[in-house]
Amino acid sequence: MTVVTRFAPSPTGFLHLGHAHSALAGWRRARQAGGRFLLRIEDIDQGRCRPEFEAAILEDLAWLGFDWDGPVRRQSEHWDDYRAALAVLEGQGLIYPCFCTRREILAEVAAMQSAPHGPADTPDGTPFYPGTCRRLSPQERADRLAEGRAYALRLDMAEAMRRSGPLGWTDELAGGQAARPERQGDVVLARKEIPTSYHLAVTVDDEIQGVTVVTRGRDLFEATHVHRLLQALLGYRVPVWRHHALLTDSAGKRLAKRSDAASIRACRAQGGSAAELRALAGFPD
Secondary structure, eight states, X not given: OOOEEEEOOOSSSOOBHHHHHHHHHHHHHHHHTTOEEEEEEOOOOTTTOOHHXXXXXXXXXXXXXXXXXXXXXXGGGOHHHHHHHHHHHXXXXXXXXXOOOHHHHHHHHHHTTTOSSSOSBXXXXXXXXXXXXXXXXXXXXXXXXXXXXXXXEEEOHHHHHHHHXXXXXXXXXXXXXXXXXXXXXXXXXXXXXXXXXXXXXXXXXXXXXXXXXXXXXGGGHHHHHHHHHHHHHHTOOOOEEEEEOOOBOTTXXXXXXXXXXXXXXXXXXXXXXXXXXXXXXXXXX
16 A cells, blocks of 8 residues: 655744654655655634745745645635535534534633533643533524524534444554544534634545545644544544654743744754754754
């Protein structure tokens, strides 16, 4: 089987050394196996994504010496793919509209802090949605939709897991994993104004692009439990994953886009060479 990997940055800022590490991990994994390396621009966040950041991403990757196979896939050009996947899940009765605001969710979670009946937070630190709108009657949902209220489409996690049964997935570094998507609660799969979310988009994209090895940072390890469930519900193929360690700064803090000192642009401006940057990213020539 041909190895297919991908690098999928969001154009919300300039690339930093952590991005270079992730891109190099996927690129070398594919090239050493005689496979394909794909580039995807994850630009569903229309409020934060900027064309100038996408242009900078392409320029920095080319400067670092990357090449990729086939055209760049931009998520914002493929809304219909995500709508089709949502329709499948809706046909299975697995999604419902949630009208709760972030403030309302946080207030309800705060009220649950001392309650013994459920977690307050997911493993990645985000509030565990308490299922408020899952309990609405069909008429209540219809009334709120008719009012034009904003909403998110959430996955009914308990029912989805009942349908899928036990699932597992494999990480090339951590080994076999039992899928535990319930730890993330009823995740958001789309919103009224945008027909997808990170969880749905990357699952659909990886299937369409034929990705066989998902290379990405260790910070997304927990999300993979959800993606494995979505693959089962949608009848998708199952890749393997490789969650690599994250690069940190001298203080041990994870590199982020807001850290200008670690951006590839800043390093270039200071006279760094592509070879030096690749070495700093953990892949010396």
